[in-house]
Amino acid sequence: MSHDRSPPAHLRPSALFDAATIHEIQRAAREGLYKIRGFGAKRALPHFDDLVFLGASVSRYPLEGYRERCGTDVILGERHASKPLHLQIPITIAGMSFGSLSANAKEALGRGASAVGTSTTTGDGGMTAEERGHSNLLVYQLLPSRYGMNPEDLRKADAIEVVIGQGAKPGGGGMLLGQKISDRVADMRSLPHDVDQRSACRHPDWTGPDDLEIKIQELREITGWEKPVYVKVGATRTYYDTLLAVKAGADVVVVDGMQGGTGATQECFIEHVGIPTLPAVRLAAEALRELGLHRGAVKLIVSGGIRNGADVAKAVALGADAVSIGTAALIALGDNRPELAEDYAKLGTAPGYYDDWHLGNDPAGITTQDPDLERRLDPVAGGERLANYLRVLTLEAQTLARACGKSHLHNLEPEDLAALTVEAAAMAKVPLAGTDWIPGQGY
Amino acid sequence: MKAALAAASEALDLDRLEVRDLNRRLQGAETGAAFEVLNPLGRHSLAVGLRRPVEVTLRGHVGYYCAGMNDGGRIAVAGNAGTGLAENMMSGLVRVTGDASQSAGASGHGGLLVIEGNAAARCGISLKGLDIVVGGSVGHNSAFMAQAGTLTICGDAEAGLGDSLYETRIYLRGQAGELGADCVEKEMRPEHLAQLTDLLARAGIAADPADFRRYGSARELYRFRVSNLGAY
Numbered sequence: 178m179s180h181d182r183s184p185p186a187h188l189r190p191s192a193l194f195d196a197a198t199i200h201e202i203q204r205a206a207r208e209g210l211y212k213i214r215g216f217g218a219k220r221a222l223p224h225f226d227d228l229v230f231l232g233a234s235v236s237r238y239p240l241e242g243y244r245e246r247c248g249t250d251v252i253l254g255e256r257h258a259s260k261p262l263h264l265q266i267p268i269t270i271a272g273m274s275f276g277s278l279s280a281n282a283k284e285a286l287g288r289g290a291s292a293v294g295t296s297t298t299t300g301d302g303g304m305t306a307e308e309r310g311h312s313n314l315l316v317y318q319l320l321p322s323r324y325g326m327n328p329e330d331l332r333k334a335d336a337i338e339v340v341i342g343q344g345a346k347p348g349g350g351g352m353l354l355g356q357k358i359s360d361r362v363a364d365m366r367s368l369p370h371d372v373d374q375r376s377a378c379r380h381p382d383w384t385g386p387d388d389l390e391i392k393i394q395e396l397r398e399i400t401g402w403e404k405p406v407y408v409k410v411g412a413t414r415t416y417y418d419t420l421l422a423v424k425a426g427a428d429v430v431v432v433d434g435m436q437g438g439t440g441a442t443q444e445c446f447i448e449h450v451g452i453p454t455l456p457a458v459r460l461a462a463e464a465l466r467e468l469g470l471h472r473g474a475v476k477l478i479v480s481g482g483i484r485n486g487a488d489v490a491k492a493v494a495l496g497a498d499a500v501s502i503g504t505a506a507l508i509a510l511g512d513n514r515p516e517l518a519e520d521y522a523k524l525g526t527a528p529g530y531y532d533d534w535h536l537g538n539d540p541a542g543i544t545t546q547d548p549d550l551e552r553r554l555d556p557v558a559g560g561e562r563l564a565n566y567l568r569v570l571t572l573e574a575q576t577l578a579r580a581c582g583k584s585h586l587h588n589l590e591p592e593d594l595a596a597l598t599v600e601a602a603a604m605a606k607v608p609l610a611g612t613d614w615i616p617g618q619g620y
Numbered sequence: 621m622k623a624a625l626a627a628a629s630e631a632l633d634l635d636r637l638e639v640r641d642l643n644r645r646l647q648g649a650e651t652g653a654a655f656e657v658l659n660p661l662g663r664h665s666l667a668v669g670l671r672r673p674v675e676v677t678l679r680g681h682v683g684y685y686c687a688g689m690n691d692g693g694r695i696a697v698a699g700n701a702g703t704g705l706a707e708n709m710m711s712g713l714v715r716v717t718g719d720a721s722q723s724a725g726a727s728g729h730g731g732l733l734v735i736e737g738n739a740a741a742r743c744g745i746s747l748k749g750l751d752i753v754v755g756g757s758v759g760h761n762s763a764f765m766a767q768a769g770t771l772t773i774c775g776d777a778e779a780g781l782g783d784s785l786y787e788t789r790i791y792l793r794g795q796a797g798e799l800g801a802d803c804v805e806k807e808m809r810p811e812h813l814a815q816l817t818d819l820l821a822r823a824g825i826a827a828d829p830a831d832f833r834r835y836g837s838a839r840e841l842y843r844f845r846v847s848n849l850g851a852y
Contacts, residue, residue, distance in 0.1 A: 209846040323727035323746055326708055328669055328689040355843060367729070367748040367767045369787055372842040377765060381745040382704035382723040388684070391664045392704075395685040398643045399669030 201444075211445060213352065215534025215544065217345055217438035217482065217504055222453045224436065224482060225491040227601030228594050229610065232580040240579040247575040248585035251499050254336065254405025254428045256474035257397065261405055261428075262314055262336055265294025266571045267499035267586055268489060270506055271433075271480050272318045272338065272409075274300025276353050276362040277440030277534070278507075280307045282543045284556035285510050287311030289563025293571070298338060298501075301351040301376055303365050304330040311560075316407065319396065321350060322376035324366035328399055336429075337396055338407040339389070341380075341418075344437025344481040347411025347451045351376035352441040357537040359546040389425040397426075407431050412457035412481065413450075419464035423475055431501065432461045434481025438504035440544060441535030454481035454492070456604035459591075462496020471496060472587060486573020493574070494589035495605055502570075509566035510559040511541045629654035629675065639663055646693075649674045662702065667695050673712065687714045690731065706733045709750050722759065725752045728769065734823045741778070744771040747788050753823035763788055764800065772819050774827050782835055786842075790835040791816050793827060801851045804838045 190196070201212060233239035240247060254261035270290050275283050277300060284307045290297045296314035303325015309315055317334030319326065331337065342348060353362070353374040363370045383392045393406050408422035409431035422430045434454025439447065458479045465471035479492045480501035492500050515528045520540030524533065534544035542554035578586050581593045595610040596602035602609040603616035632642055632655055646655060646667055654675040660666055664683035667676050670693030678686070681699040691710035700718035709728040719737035726742065728750025735743075735752070741759035744752050747766035757775030764780065766788035776794035783800020789812070790803075799805075816829040841848050 210844075323708060323748070326727060327710060327729065328671075328691055328708070331689070369839075369842065372786070373844040375844065377746065381726040381742065381764075382685070382707045388703065391684045395665040395668055395688050395704075398639065398665045399689055401644070401647075402640070 211443045213354075213441055213535055214444055214447070214532045215438065215440050216447075216532035217436045218448050219532075220448055222436060222482075223455050223598065223600045223604055224453060225455060225488045227455070227598045228491050228596055228605060228607065230487075230490070230494075230577055230581055230593055231595055232577075233582045238582050240582055240584060242576060242579050245579060246584060247579050248587075249571055249575060251476065251587070253407075253476050253478075253499070256428045257426065258336075258403060258405040258428055259401075260335075260403045262296060264296060264314070264499065266567060267493060267497075267574075268483075268567055268570055269295050269316075269478065269499055269501045270297040271437075271501035271503035272298035272300045272316070272340065272343075273440065273503055273507075274302040274351070274353075275305045275308065276300070276302040276357060276366070276546070277544060279542060279545050279551040279554065280305060281551050281554045281556045282507070282510060282559070283308040284311045285554065285559030285563060286506060287315075288556060288560025289506075289509070289567065290314070292560065292564035293567045295567065296335065299334075301353075302362065303327070304333065305365075309333055311556075318409075320376065321378060321380045322366075323381065324368075324376070331396070332400055334404060336405040336407060337400070338409050338429075338431065339393065339396075339427075340409045342411035342413075342433070343409070343439065344411045344433030344435050344451055344454070345439035346442045346446045347413045347435075348378060349442060349446055349450075350378035352535065354441060354535050354537070357535070357544075357546050362546060386421040386425050389421075393426040405429055407478070409433065411435075411437070411450075412452045412454065412460075415452065415457045415460035416464045419461040419477075420468070423465070423468055423470065427475065429476045429478060430461060430465075431478040431480070432457050433501075434458075434479070436482030437480055438507075453604070454479060454483075455495075455601060457481070458492050458495040458497050459605050465496070472498065483570075486570045486575075487577060489570050490574040490577040490586065490589060491594065493586050494593050495591055495607075498587065505566070506563055507543055509563045510543055511554060511562065512539075512543050514541065517541060629656045629677070631656050631658055633658040634661065634663060634666075635659045639665060642666065643668060646670055646674065646676060660699070664702070667693065670695070670712070681718070690714060700737070701735075705735075706731075706750075709733060719756070725750050728752070730769075732819075732822055734825070736825075738775065744769075744788070747771065751819055751822075753819055753825060755823075755825055757794065760797070761800065763790055763803075766790075770815070770819060772816065772823070772832070774825060782837070784841065785835075785837040787837065789815070791819070791832045792835060793832045796835070799835070802838050802841045803835055806834045806836045808832070808834045 251267045291313040297312040298316040316336045320340045405428040407429040408427040410418045412434045434457045435451030476498040479497040539545040594607040657678040660680045662683045668688040677696045683702040685704040687695045687706040692712045694713045697716040701720045703721045705724040706714040707726040711731040715734040720735045720739045722740040723742045725733045727746040729748045733752045736755040738756035743758040743762040745764045747769045749769040753772040760778040761780035763782045767786040770789045772791040777796045779797035780800040782803030
């Protein structure tokens with residue numbers, strides 16, 4: 178007997194009201210509350226896949242693919258910090274909080290990043306001993322909530338990141354539902370133990386770029402002008418935000434595109450606010466070029482949907498000095514892996530689809546505070562997987578850079594790229610493949 | 621504090637020193653050292669990041685973030701203070717003889733902040749354990765999302781007091797504008813009177829605790845439920 182549940186061929190599905198849309202309308206009608214989830218944007222957006230590299234040929238000379246040196250390091254903080262960060266690879270781990278992630282996950286991120294000479298970042302909730310202990314280079318976030326913020330941890334950090342927004346929810350604050358607020362998380366955040374924590378979306382003690390400049394001065398005064406100061410924004414008005422962040426004194430501007438992930442927020446936010454990473458990189462680099470600072474004293478880190486070495490290389494070619502990964506790092510640790518299919522099925526989901534990072538029942542032990550689940554993640558093994566993944570990203574990016582004749586990833590440039598779609602050509606401002614046409618720049 | 625400073629305070633003149641030099645000197649001072657800062661002239665980030673019980677008196681008005689992240693310092697401002705006074709303070713004492721601009725004591729974790737005059741909007745926003753005593757009135761949205769600690773107001777409070785409050789206690793002597801979401805008046809029990817009496821005594825402010833009312837969180841909005849939607 179056939180168990181094929183596909184609808185008969187004569188039934189025509191609606192492109193507008195597709196199955197997921199109908200399901201969400203039915204859920205909303207039943208529950209009366211918007212959908213909250215983790216992960217990043219799931220709908221198709223213009224991305225780095227819409228670009229290709231123009232490898233060397235007659236008119237360009239490649240580097241030998243396996244032997245000739247192709248540098249990958251990056252220095253962050255040369256503008257004002259007396260102790261800049263020197264990363265061995267231009268791929269960093271984005272801010273993800275203890276609370277959103279388990280302590281084992283934070284430790285694994287630190288182990289993996291440290292093994293390949295790069296940094297991790299704290300998150301909305303403060304610094305844990307685990308992540309400081311296992312991250313050779315740790316960026317401490319100053320967020321609107323100021324949960325767990327204290328000057329001793331500020332001094333322990335290797336860099337400070339003033340978070341104004343993130344790609345998954347520019348203009349929105351953090352969210353951590355009650356089931357993930359363990360006693361330790363609540364105590365670190367000075368919160369009652371049984372609340373749904375919704376963080377503020379704006380800083381409590383400054384309101385605009387002129388204030389931000391003074392705020393950054395204060396942070397530098399407290400830390401002796403040693404540490405690089407990053408300013409992180411969700412990608413929206415990226416050109417102006419970059420200019421203003423530089424004016425306010427940032428050593429590093431971090432731009433998080435709308436594909437950037439989150440531990441929890443409203444789905445309508447994830448899918449409908451912000452601009453894709455592709456145009457955001459170009460806009461931020463354009464602003465730095467205008468200021469004469471591109472590839473100079475101020476560095477640009479870009480995040481939001483970085484998955485492979487090609488994404489890394491394309492982001493760098495468009496102007497980033499480094500990228501950050503979040504979702505991909507969690508997948509490398511073990512999130513959404515097929516071995517957990519039975520556990521996912523019990524939660525009504527499947528490997529590759531799991532995005533209920535806000536619920537705290539993650540069978541991979543990553544986005545949870547449940548001690549039994551957390552034990553499922555071995556931080557040593559997880560760290561090794563992450564280190565392997567970071568090595569692969571780096572090798573892939575180097576391979577592509579060598580093919581373009583570049584002896585350092587930072588020598589990649591927009592001229593090395595062509596676009597496969599008109600949209601990507603317009604957003605990245607590189608020519609449509611086979612033409613010299615960039616939309617908006619004439620014929 | 622004046623009596624203590626009179627012992628042997630070192631004068632640091634900002635007409636001759638850069639802010640960096642001042643902070644380096646104060647941050648590196650030994651426990652018990654005393655300083656008098658002259659000519660602050662509204663400069664920003666003065667006496668920030670102190671880590672030990674040193675005595676500092678700033679003679680004049682100060683700009684943004686004075687005494688920011690103070691952890692143990694006993695800092696007095698003989699004048700008015702700009703935005704973010706004693707923000708994220710951890711411990712110690714900060715006293716301002718005049719008025720304070722917006723976000724005074726923002727996200728402070730511990731210690732005592734005394735503002736003898738008025739405080740502008742968002743006084744005690746995101747408070748996490750610091751005790752604040754204001755001799756005058758406070759502006760709108762004071763104690764917004766305040767989590768722990770106390771805010772004592774001897775004058776009035778503008779609208780939005782205690783909006784989305786967690787466990788901070790608010791003591792108010794004067795009138796409140798429209799209260800913020802989830803902020804309600806609560807019974808003043810003996811333990812609250814005792815706490816308020818102690819706060820006023822430590823702040824050196826002469827006021828009768830019996831004249832104050834207590835406000836706190838109704839705790840209706842702690843969990844995000846459909847039934848809460850009308851509150852925002």
